[in-house]
Amino acid sequence: MKKIYLDNNATTAVHPEVFDAMLPYLKDEFGNPSSIHWAGRNPRKAIDEAREKAAKLLNCDVSEIIFTSCGSEGDNLAIKGIAESKRDKGNHIITTKVEHPAVLGACKYLAKTGFDVTFLDVDSQGMLDLEQLKRAITSKTILITIMFANNETGVIFPIDEIGKIAKEHNILFHTDAVQGVGKVPIDVKKLNVDLLTLSGHKIYAPKGVAAVYVKRGVRLVPLIHGGHQERNRRGGTENTAGIAALGKACEIALRDMAEETKHITALRDRLENGLREKIPYVRLNGHPTRRIPNTVNLSFEFVEGESLLLNLDMKGVAASSGSACTSGTLEPSHVLLAMGVPMESAHGSVRFSLGRGNSAEDIDYVIEALPAIVERMRSMSPLYSTAAKQAANITFSESGSCSH
Numbered sequence: 001m002k003k004i005y006l007d008n009n010a011t012t013a014v015h016p017e018v019f020d021a022m023l024p025y026l027k028d029e030f031g032n033p034s035s036i037h038w039a040g041r042n043p044r045k046a047i048d049e050a051r052e053k054a055a056k057l058l059n060c061d062v063s064e065i066i067f068t069s070c071g072s073e074g075d076n077l078a079i080k081g082i083a084e085s086k087r088d089k090g091n092h093i094i095t096t097k098v099e100h101p102a103v104l105g106a107c108k109y110l111a112k113t114g115f116d117v118t119f120l121d122v123d124s125q126g127m128l129d130l131e132q133l134k135r136a137i138t139s140k141t142i143l144i145t146i147m148f149a150n151n152e153t154g155v156i157f158p159i160d161e162i163g164k165i166a167k168e169h170n171i172l173f174h175t176d177a178v179q180g181v182g183k184v185p186i187d188v189k190k191l192n193v194d195l196l197t198l199s200g201h202k203i204y205a206p207k208g209v210a211a212v213y214v215k216r217g218v219r220l221v222p223l224i225h226g227g228h229q230e231r232n233r234r235g236g237t238e239n240t241a242g243i244a245a246l247g248k249a250c251e252i253a254l255r256d257m258a259e260e261t262k263h264i265t266a267l268r269d270r271l272e273n274g275l276r277e278k279i280p281y282v283r284l285n286g287h288p289t290r291r292i293p294n295t296v297n298l299s300f301e302f303v304e305g306e307s308l309l310l311n312l313d314m315k316g317v318a319a320s321s322g323s324a325c326t327s328g329t330l331e332p333s334h335v336l337l338a339m340g341v342p343m344e345s346a347h348g349s350v351r352f353s354l355g356r357g358n359s360a361e362d363i364d365y366v367i368e369a370l371p372a373i374v375e376r377m378r379s380m381s382p383l384y385s386t387a388a389k390q391a392a393n394i395t396f397s398e399s400g401s402c403s404h
């Protein structure tokens, strides 16, 4: 069976060069990087070099990079670490309703321990209202944490403008850039961000390694107290192989980004246009242009997203839905609901996220296979036959939203 992977926002395949870069540290170069004897020397050097590569990708100093075990840890370190170190200055944090669970979870935890958290709304295209952000700021606001790009819709937030607002008010600004890094150029100095999270397995490094940028002078309380690793900011013997891999992935991202973006954008647009041409009642979830190049989130009205994914899986196509299947009950995506997408449409959403491994043949295969699947599922839906009869009264606007 054909195997087509269109779920790169969930995780990516390890790049062959990254794979090669990590092997020595799983084998002969096993030493503890903190050891002062011969065995620790090359592992230490590998970590130093990886730090340089990560710093170069973000345009920061090596001392500003902290390696962690995953993006979720990075988000938690940034948010809880700042909250705790700034507790005497204020207890107010601003975030959005559409963050990744790692950010939402950290913020909700803090809300239970005496912090006051504002969750900003988004509009129907998933965009923020910066006036709402400005109005939310109080004298007690210590942190703004807003993601760079949304993992479900791909929508990119105006991080530079948010950075300016944060700076004007002397508030620290963290951005979860896990879906932005490697896909669009990111310069932490230009963006005025104080903290930024990235994760290895979203940029062709393996799972279990990530990094946080923390601007020089910004103090945070560690999550993991222990040894002196990462300048006392993250105890624990370093994951040398993973860190070497992450460094290599950052180097490759810087080298290949422009070319890959061209390739991936073209394929993504081919998929998006192809499906919308061939299938009626499709809505685009997210902003048509302010999006990372690899992501398209579509709702196929009158079908259930999870069943659609199962049918795609049977054809060898891996994609994902915004909704998470929890204990048998299908909960629609918090991101789509925050955008005001109707419950039924949210249930019919599918996220396609492309990567460097995809080809035009992959895309054409999906454009060929999906219309028949949707048609078959709709033919079994009583809602669809009713709607089809009323079709004359339904108009679909350019943005894909359905208005009666």
Ligand SMILES: *Cc1c(COP(=O)(O)O)cnc(C)c1O
Pocket: 009, 010, 069, 070, 071, 072, 073, 075, 100, 102, 147, 149, 150, 151, 176, 177, 178, 179, 199, 200, 201, 202, 208, 210
């Ligand atoms: C994947 C992801 C994370 C979590 O990273 P892990 O390394 O899987 O913990 C955080 N934020 C966003 C936006 C993500 O897509």
